[in-house]
Amino acid sequence: KAGVTQTPRYLIKTRGQQVTLSCSPISGHRSVSWYQQTPGQGLQFLFEYFSETQRNKGNFPGRFSGRQFSNSRSEMNVSTLELGDSALYLCASSPQGSTFTTYEQYFGPGTRLTVT
């Protein structure tokens, strides 16, 4: 099976702009989670989607949003970009069933976002 893919791999944006990142999970995986990785804050959970519904959310401002499509692909959007949003954004998929139990997550290579 192909792994988790993320596009684009690298992105440079200007403060105030918005950005959309895309994630395609492993075939058959229905849960997609997003994480932000920075040198200062480390790895932080953004949100999780399952069957097109957000069912877990981290402590990030409303500028960070996401969605999931019927084919389980997911996008995250960051509006009004700030310098502090520069980070590696990681997507992870999980072979989760309909019950809210934990399974292992498989990560993509990430999208490196630089805000100037």
Next chain:
Amino acid sequence: AQSVTQLDSQVPVFEEAPVELRCNYSSSVSVYLFWYVQYPNQGLQLLLKYLSGSTLVESINGFEAEFNKSQTSFHLRKPSVHISDTAEYFCAVSETGGGNKLTFGTGTQLKVEL
């Protein structure tokens, strides 16, 4: 809320020597535990996991970790490291019934030297 502590930010070790990377967690409920490895400019790779059953879990490349509930620890060990093990290692926890929300430690940079 849960938290994870990785006390060692960097661990230098010579090739073929044993290594232990420490991980302690805090949670008010039962947890699942994971170790992930990150090579430069790459995403995270699952190294091993504890979901239930035997408290000693092993990976295919020689790493092992033991879940110790009384000490709230999940230390990662390898009896003999290789240069290719040089990477950053992250311990993570999720709460039972909490879905896939992972809380990560700050990571430990393992540097294997000749």
